[in-house]
Amino acid sequence: MRPALRSAVGRINRCILRCASLLVPRDQRADWRREWNAELWHMRRSSSPPSKQFSWKAEQAAAAFCLGAFQDAFCIRNIRRQNREIAPSQHGSAGECLCWLAGLLALSCILARVLPGVYMESHPSRYQINPGLILLQRDLFTDSSAASITGQQFLDLKASRQRGIDGLAFYRMTKETLSSGLHVKPKWAVAHANFNLFALLGGPESLAALSSESARGLSPVVLSDELWKREFGGNPKIVGSVVRVGQSAARVVGVLPRGSWRLPGGADAWLLQPDAEINRSSVGYVVAHTTRLGQAEMYGDRLHVDGFVADDPDADLWGVSFDERTRGPWTIFRFAIFLAFLALPAVTSVSLGESCFSSHRPSHIRNLYRWIFLSAKIVLLLSIAYFASLDLSYWNATGYSALSEYAQLASTFFICLFGMRWILLDQRERCPVCLRRVTHPAQVGQASRTFLAWNGTELMCTSGHTLLHVPGLPTSWFGTQRWMYLDTSWKFLFAGTGVG
Amino acid sequence: MASETKLSHTAAMILQAIDTGCVYGFSIMEMTGLPSGTVYPAMRRLERDELISSRWERQSIADAEQRPPRKYYKLTAAGRVTLEASRKRYPLLERMIPSPEARSV
Numbered sequence: 277m278r279p280a281l282r283s284a285v286g287r288i289n290r291c292i293l294r295c296a297s298l299l300v301p302r303d304q305r306a307d308w309r310r311e312w313n314a315e316l317w318h319m320r321r322s323s324s325p326p327s328k329q330f331s332w333k334a335e336q337a338a339a340a341f342c343l344g345a346f347q348d349a350f351c352i353r354n355i356r357r358q359n360r361e362i363a364p365s366q367h368g369s370a371g372e373c374l375c376w377l378a379g380l381l382a383l384s385c386i387l388a389r390v391l392p393g394v395y396m397e398s399h400p401s402r403y404q405i406n407p408g409l410i411l412l413q414r415d416l417f418t419d420s421s422a423a424s425i426t427g428q429q430f431l432d433l434k435a436s437r438q439r440g441i442d443g444l445a446f447y448r449m450t451k452e453t454l455s456s457g458l459h460v461k462p463k464w465a466v467a468h469a470n471f472n473l474f475a476l477l478g479g480p481e482s483l484a485a486l487s488s489e490s491a492r493g494l495s496p497v498v499l500s501d502e503l504w505k506r507e508f509g510g511n512p513k514i515v516g517s518v519v520r521v522g523q524s525a526a527r528v529v530g531v532l533p534r535g536s537w538r539l540p541g542g543a544d545a546w547l548l549q550p551d552a553e554i555n556r557s558s559v560g561y562v563v564a565h566t567t568r569l570g571q572a573e574m575y576g577d578r579l580h581v582d583g584f585v586a587d588d589p590d591a592d593l594w595g596v597s598f599d600e601r602t603r604g605p606w607t608i609f610r611f612a613i614f615l616a617f618l619a620l621p622a623v624t625s626v627s628l629g630e631s632c633f634s635s636h637r638p639s640h641i642r643n644l645y646r647w648i649f650l651s652a653k654i655v656l657l658l659s660i661a662y663f664a665s666l667d668l669s670y671w672n673a674t675g676y677s678a679l680s681e682y683a684q685l686a687s688t689f690f691i692c693l694f695g696m697r698w699i700l701l702d703q704r705e706r707c708p709v710c711l712r713r714v715t716h717p718a719q720v721g722q723a724s725r726t727f728l729a730w731n732g733t734e735l736m737c738t739s740g741h742t743l744l745h746v747p748g749l750p751t752s753w754f755g756t757q758r759w760m761y762l763d764t765s766w767k768f769l770f771a772g773t774g775v776g
Numbered sequence: 777m778a779s780e781t782k783l784s785h786t787a788a789m790i791l792q793a794i795d796t797g798c799v800y801g802f803s804i805m806e807m808t809g810l811p812s813g814t815v816y817p818a819m820r821r822l823e824r825d826e827l828i829s830s831r832w833e834r835q836s837i838a839d840a841e842q843r844p845p846r847k848y849y850k851l852t853a854a855g856r857v858t859l860e861a862s863r864k865r866y867p868l869l870e871r872m873i874p875s876p877e878a879r880s881v
Contacts, residue, residue: 311846314845319802322802341805343812344812347816348816351816351820
């Protein structure tokens with residue numbers, strides 16, 4: 277009977293410990309139970325009578341011992357909760373800041389991959405054209421994206437001997453239907469070009485070799501990637517088939533990859549025609565290839581071309597380099613960054629506010645962390661500025677446009693300028709020891725007593741490392757913010773509950 | 777931090793008990809006369825404040841003695857400094873829980 281009773285009481289004690297262990301955080305529970313079970317074993321062994329007879333007194337002591345486990349479990353639970361309450365001091369930490377910036381960067385990167393205009397713009401290798409090409413226009417200040425030369429002028433130019441130019445090609449834009457069936461289709465931008473255009477631009481060899489002799493019969497037509505996908509469903513057997521371009525039939529000879537070249541007009545299809553079929557009265561674009569002499573005579577990216585314009589003898593012909601169209605977004609980005617850094621002192625102080633009240637200085641390793649953090653923020657900001665400006669500028673664009681370039685310049689400039697301003701402000705308000713933002717601003721002093729004592733705002737590091745004093749009214753003796761490093765005597769204010 | 781920490785009398789007793797060689801919970805209870813519901817939570821807080829540290833006894837030792845392994849506690853350097861400060865604050869502490877050397881004298 278007695279051993280059975282003893283065993284039953286032992287089970288009750290273990291049950292008490294098991295119940296108490298449910299209060300202990302899961303990851304500490306096994307260790308906690310192991311310790312209490314061991315302690316209970318030793319406790320029972322030391323308090324049991326030597327004869328191992330059942331003793332109510334000993335069992336009472338064991339039960340009281342086990343009930344104390346609840347207080348211990350509650351204590352562990354509270355300690356964990358306090359640690360969690362300290363954990364929110366992660367709010368405003370350096371890691372959190374970098375995570376936010378990295379998140380923004382990831383978002384802008386994803387958008388840049390998804391938006392077709394951005395993708396084309398950020399992959400300049402896809403629209404590389406032969407070097408030394410220029411686009412002719414009638415006036416120095418004409419918008420280069422507008423057609424300005426008639427077919428007759430092109431033929432006159434081609435017939436005359438040109439200084440500094442060794443190749444000319446013409447195309448004009450029309451809006452025409454393009455389909456393989458008879459049903460009604462939307463109109464597309466079709467470029468009527470002469471045969472040497474592709475050879476001049478440096479297109480695929482099969483297209484560059486096309487000539488009026490090789491394309492007897494039907495006119496060859498080259499489709500853009502977008503038109504091929506939307507009108508013909510990306511049919512891989514489209515090459516060689518006959519389609520109707522407007523009222524005439526043409527044979528598809530190829531599909532250009534997405535983003536090929538960046539010629540004005542935004543052609544969806546290129547219908548190649550011999551010079552004899554050029555409409556002399558319609559206005560179009562003339563692409564010319566310059567010789568070394570021509571390139572030497574260029575003023576910046578422009579070249580004056582000696583050409584007689586029959587209907588306007590006083591008009592000048594100017595060639596504009598394609599470099600502007602093919603340089604990609606990187607040049608604009610660098611220029612915008614330069615402008616933003618130039619303008620930065622106008623919007624904020626470039627100081628990092630590192631002065632302090634005493635001679636105390638953070639360790640070199642802490643300083644290194646600060647600079648690494650600052651550099652990481654700048655790198656992330658510049659990356660965000662690059663992708664976000666492209667997203668903003670080309671979200672609705674399908675190809676090159678001067679407006680998109682201006683938008684990219686402006687957006688990069690503003691993102692960099694105000695981003696850098698935020699970075700410096702943020703850096704100035706980060707504790708030099710733990711890199712957390714200082715919080716709990718408190719107004720200290722009175723403005724009317726500036727000459728007697730300082731007045732301004734006091735902020736504190738929640739980890740208890742520093743206080744930041746920002747003068748409300750900068751004076752000759754207290755012009756900029758100062759850090760006050762707190763020694764160990766301040767710790768008890770930040771340590772939460774005391775010991776014992 | 778440790779030199780500035782002001783312990784309660786109970787916490788100081790527990791530190792003193794550990795210093796005198798009571799290195800596990802139940803022995804501290806026996807030495808101080810405090811209940812388990814006081815001793816163990818106080819030890820958790822002392823450990824949190826890095827005044828004491830704990831380690832598990834090796835299983836092989838416990839197996840050799842046919843008993844479960846115990847968790848041993850010892851003072852850290854900070855705990856020692858704090859205990860010194862507490863002895864000045866509570867002069868009777870050493871009389872209540874004398875060290876083995878003092879007992880032998």
